[in-house]
Amino acid sequence: MIRANDPSLTSWLTVAxxxxxxxxxxxxxxxxxxxxxxxxxxxxxxxIVDLLALHQLEYFFDLDIDASVFDNAYINDFMALGKExxxxxxxxxxxxxxxxxxxxxxxxAGAFMLNMSDVELMLPVKVGDYTDFYSSIEHATNLGCLxxxxxxxxxxxxxxxxxxxxxxxxxxxxxxxxxxRPKGQQMPADATSPVYGPCKLLxxxxxVAFVVGQATKLGESVSTANAEDHIFGLVxxxxxxxxxxxxxxxxxxxxxxxKSFASTISPWxxxxxxxxxxxxxxxxxxxxxxxxxxxEGKRNxxxxxxxxxxxxxxxxxxxxxxxxxxxYWNMSQQLAHHTVNGCNLNVGDMxxxxxxxxxxxxxxxxxxxxxxxxTKPVTMPDGSERKFIKDGDSVVMKGFCKKDxxxxxxxxxxxxxxxxx
Amino acid sequence: MIRANDPSLTSWLTVAxxxxxxxxxxxxxxxxxxxxxxxxxxxxxxxIVDLLALHQLEYFFDLDIDASVFDNAYINDFMALGKExxxxxxxxxxxxxxxxxxxxxxxxAGAFMLNMSDVELMLPVKVGDYTDFYSSIEHATNLGCLxxxxxxxxxxxxxxxxxxxxxxxxxxxxxxxxxxRPKGQQMPADATSPVYGPCKLLxxxxxVAFVVGQATKLGESVSTANAEDHIFGLVxxxxxxxxxxxxxxxxxxxxxxxKSFASTISPWxxxxxxxxxxxxxxxxxxxxxxxxxxxEGKRNxxxxxxxxxxxxxxxxxxxxxxxxxxxYWNMSQQLAHHTVNGCNLNVGDMxxxxxxxxxxxxxxxxxxxxxxxxTKPVTMPDGSERKFIKDGDSVVMKGFCKKDxxxxxxxxxxxxxxxxx
Numbered sequence: 001m002i003r004a005n006d007p008s009l010t011s012w013l014t015v016a017x018x019x020x021x022x023x024x025x026x027x028x029x030x031x032x033x034x035x036x037x038x039x040x041x042x043x044x045x046x047x048i049v050d051l052l053a054l055h056q057l058e059y060f061f062d063l064d065i066d067a068s069v070f071d072n073a074y075i076n077d078f079m080a081l082g083k084e085x086x087x088x089x090x091x092x093x094x095x096x097x098x099x100x101x102x103x104x105x106x107x108x109a110g111a112f113m114l115n116m117s118d119v120e121l122m123l124p125v126k127v128g129d130y131t132d133f134y135s136s137i138e139h140a141t142n143l144g145c146l147x148x149x150x151x152x153x154x155x156x157x158x159x160x161x162x163x164x165x166x167x168x169x170x171x172x173x174x175x176x177x178x179x180x181r182p183k184g185q186q187m188p189a190d191a192t193s194p195v196y197g198p199c200k201l202l203x204x205x206x207x208v209a210f211v212v213g214q215a216t217k218l219g220e221s222v223s224t225a226n227a228e229d230h231i232f233g234l235v236x237x238x239x240x241x242x243x244x245x246x247x248x249x250x251x252x253x254x255x256x257x258x259k260s261f262a263s264t265i266s267p268w269x270x271x272x273x274x275x276x277x278x279x280x281x282x283x284x285x286x287x288x289x290x291x292x293x294x295x296e297g298k299r300n301x302x303x304x305x306x307x308x309x310x311x312x313x314x315x316x317x318x319x320x321x322x323x324x325x326x327x328y329w330n331m332s333q334q335l336a337h338h339t340v341n342g343c344n345l346n347v348g349d350m351x352x353x354x355x356x357x358x359x360x361x362x363x364x365x366x367x368x369x370x371x372x373x374x375t376k377p378v379t380m381p382d383g384s385e386r387k388f389i390k391d392g393d394s395v396v397m398k399g400f401c402k403k404d405x406x407x408x409x410x411x412x413x414x415x416x417x418x419x420x421x
Numbered sequence: 422m423i424r425a426n427d428p429s430l431t432s433w434l435t436v437a438x439x440x441x442x443x444x445x446x447x448x449x450x451x452x453x454x455x456x457x458x459x460x461x462x463x464x465x466x467x468x469i470v471d472l473l474a475l476h477q478l479e480y481f482f483d484l485d486i487d488a489s490v491f492d493n494a495y496i497n498d499f500m501a502l503g504k505e506x507x508x509x510x511x512x513x514x515x516x517x518x519x520x521x522x523x524x525x526x527x528x529x530a531g532a533f534m535l536n537m538s539d540v541e542l543m544l545p546v547k548v549g550d551y552t553d554f555y556s557s558i559e560h561a562t563n564l565g566c567l568x569x570x571x572x573x574x575x576x577x578x579x580x581x582x583x584x585x586x587x588x589x590x591x592x593x594x595x596x597x598x599x600x601x602r603p604k605g606q607q608m609p610a611d612a613t614s615p616v617y618g619p620c621k622l623l624x625x626x627x628x629v630a631f632v633v634g635q636a637t638k639l640g641e642s643v644s645t646a647n648a649e650d651h652i653f654g655l656v657x658x659x660x661x662x663x664x665x666x667x668x669x670x671x672x673x674x675x676x677x678x679x680k681s682f683a684s685t686i687s688p689w690x691x692x693x694x695x696x697x698x699x700x701x702x703x704x705x706x707x708x709x710x711x712x713x714x715x716x717e718g719k720r721n722x723x724x725x726x727x728x729x730x731x732x733x734x735x736x737x738x739x740x741x742x743x744x745x746x747x748x749y750w751n752m753s754q755q756l757a758h759h760t761v762n763g764c765n766l767n768v769g770d771m772x773x774x775x776x777x778x779x780x781x782x783x784x785x786x787x788x789x790x791x792x793x794x795x796t797k798p799v800t801m802p803d804g805s806e807r808k809f810i811k812d813g814d815s816v817v818m819k820g821f822c823k824k825d826x827x828x829x830x831x832x833x834x835x836x837x838x839x840x841x842x
């Protein structure tokens with residue numbers, strides 16, 4: 001077992017039982033306080049732990065890490081140190097924060113701990129390239145039924161390839177960033193020429209993304225067996241989608257402006273190590289995949305996912321409860337496929353899962369599916385209906401793993417929709 | 422007229438009449454010599470001019486530019502200074518290098534000039550996001566004829582939208598970088614399940630890309646009238662394509678591994694300013710485009726383009742002579758469309774034109790079109806045939822503008838195809 005994951009550990013800090021951030025989590029993020037430069041941090045309960053401050057207190061004295069790694073607006077340099085050093089830091093954090101610590105960190109907590117509510121959590125990763133997969137068979141089947149033929153919902157390549165496409169990295173923003181309703185071209189059903197205006201069918205997509213922590217060279221391919229060496233950790237990912245813009249533009253080269261106006265991620269990158277305890281078998285794949293895509297062992301992760309729509313008045317409705325374990329194609333297969341042609345990965349690249357839908361209506365990961373193209377609206381607590389997302393609504397996604405009394409959470413992605421500019 | 426563009430200027434350095442780099446060009450790039458860090462440079466004839474050395478010689482004394490801008494592996498920091506300062510530097514370079522210069526640079530040439538053949542030219546731009554458009558009507562029509570219906574070759578959205586998609590930025594490499602033939606999944610015509618192996622239909626795509634020099638904020642849109650303020654300059658772009666991988670994977674989300682193994686750019690970014698003299702009218706657009714896409718003035722550029730295949734023994738054949746002026750959608754329209762939904766641009770983003778084909782077979786920009794899906798092979802000087810690109814072949818692209826005795830060139834993109842790893 002990974003040392004920092006020991007379920008019997010408790011911290012000298014009181015952590016609520018339902019916290020996303022027990023001492024077994026120790027995710028990585030970046031925070032900012034007024035007038036100071038951003039720094040790398042971890043989370044414990046309702047506190048953030050300033051890793052630069054810990055470095056200055058010489059708690060990493062034996063780890064040979066430059067202060068600039070933590071005195072940094074992104075965790076990329078930290079990830080680039082490699083898994084061995086990343087683990088040494090996570091283990092040290094665990095040793096500093098545990099109830100029976102041999103260090104004197106508890107006495108110096110004032111020098112490195114802040115209330116999470118007093119800091120601004122920043123985009124943790126400088127994203128190089130962003131790839132979006134399409135790996136939920138339930139989602140792909142739903143879309144095939146909605147837009148093509150229910151009898152042949154999946155396209156011929158779907159069960160052979162973890163289908164994916166390149167997304168826009170520049171517009172990936174951290175939870176809390178408001179999103180302006182995008183404008184663009186749409187082709188109304190009864191029209192003969194397109195119109196220009198604000199998107200009318202604004203949607204979310206419930207996804208989980210992995211962050212690349214180890215680069216590859218151009219021409220190099222990574223096997224499914226080694227793929228996880230390149231994965232640092234995971235975030236929640238809302239792939240905002242303008243369905244009307246997307247529908248008109250996407251043939252033949254795929255989604256572009258229907259997606260590129262924004263994607264929202266959670267501020268904490270939960271390490272693959274912290275999720276070790278929650279691994280599950282992947283779904284059986286039929287027909288058998290090509291040898292380069294065969295993966296061994298438990299490669300899916302049991303992460304409970306939830307999507308909530310909040311009105312401007314704060315009335316909230318859960319519109320989806322899904323799970324990352326449903327993914328037909330796992331992350332190792334995605335990464336092996338991504339590099340099979342020699343495409344190089346850089347530290348900070350982000351690969352999202354695609355919309356994560358389960359089998360039931362209540363577990364669908366987009367309004368397009370939940371309301372079945374707007375034909376079955378959702379009723380909000382105030383009696384109003386939602387076919388898609390309205391101005392003033394906030395879309396909130398949450399995620400956590402729970403097993404044997406241990407709960408590891410992701411925090412949330414939150415994005416409020418503002419009217420078109 | 423832009424001062425540095427004056428056609429009457431000559432340099433104290435002898436520049437061959439057919440050089441791509443007369444004193445009116447002054448493109449920006451990055452070079453490296455053994456044991457030294459990369460630096461920003463410009464080109465003059467067969468020489469490169471070290472801009473860090475010029476800075477150290479205090480020739481930029483009045484321009485308030487930090488040495489780190491030139492002591493840099495990329496030109497991004499230079500572009501980020503803005504057009505006004507970029508122009509001041511280009512004007513100063515012109516003033517230093519002109520025959521009747523008032524500066525003493527000629528006497529100190531040994532301190533800042535090197536033979537281009539003695540240096541390594543590097544990837545000049547740290548590319549953030551890379552977008553590939555599909556803006557040649559001749560190319561889109563050819564593909565429609567080849568793969569769909571010659572009677573309805575263009576898809577319904579094509580004349581309304583400068584169709585584009587997100588490409589892979591990490592695998593953009595500089596001219597001279599060898600390319601391994603990619604491996605991946607293909608579905609042979611007579612098969613019922615896909616196979617894995619080296620690509621059999623390796624192709625090039627002749628493109629020109631613009632480099633973003635001024636960022637925009639998320640939520641902001643740029644008008645066609647202001648679009649060029651955000652464009653620093655242009656490079657030649659070979660969008661390598663694995664046609665068999667692409668064909669099997671691209672429905673419904675667009676090209677992915679069929680393109681992401683490599684794209685090759687020329688090492689010099691030719692400024693939009695240097696191309697001013699070669700502007701031409703854009704083709705007439707029918708039907709009329711939506712108001713946000715209407716552009717005024719001469720927005721196309723007359724750039725002669727050439728593609729050469731060289732065998733391993735050095736026998737060369739020109740397989741395409743095309744021109745950037747053919748583009749149906751111009752760069753201002755592409756950029757206005759790209760940002761209409763509020764998608765933000767960063768300095769260093771790259772937007773390629775899509776394959777640039779003319780009306781005649783000899784001006785098609787890909788082997789797919791030139792050999793009409795392999796049915797009309799090209800005969801090489803040694804008698805061998807090419808339907809697509811073979812291992813050992815080099816694909817070379819060249820580009821230059823010529824008018825009124827002035828010639829502004831781009832150098833070349835060169836890529837040799839190595840066998841699959």
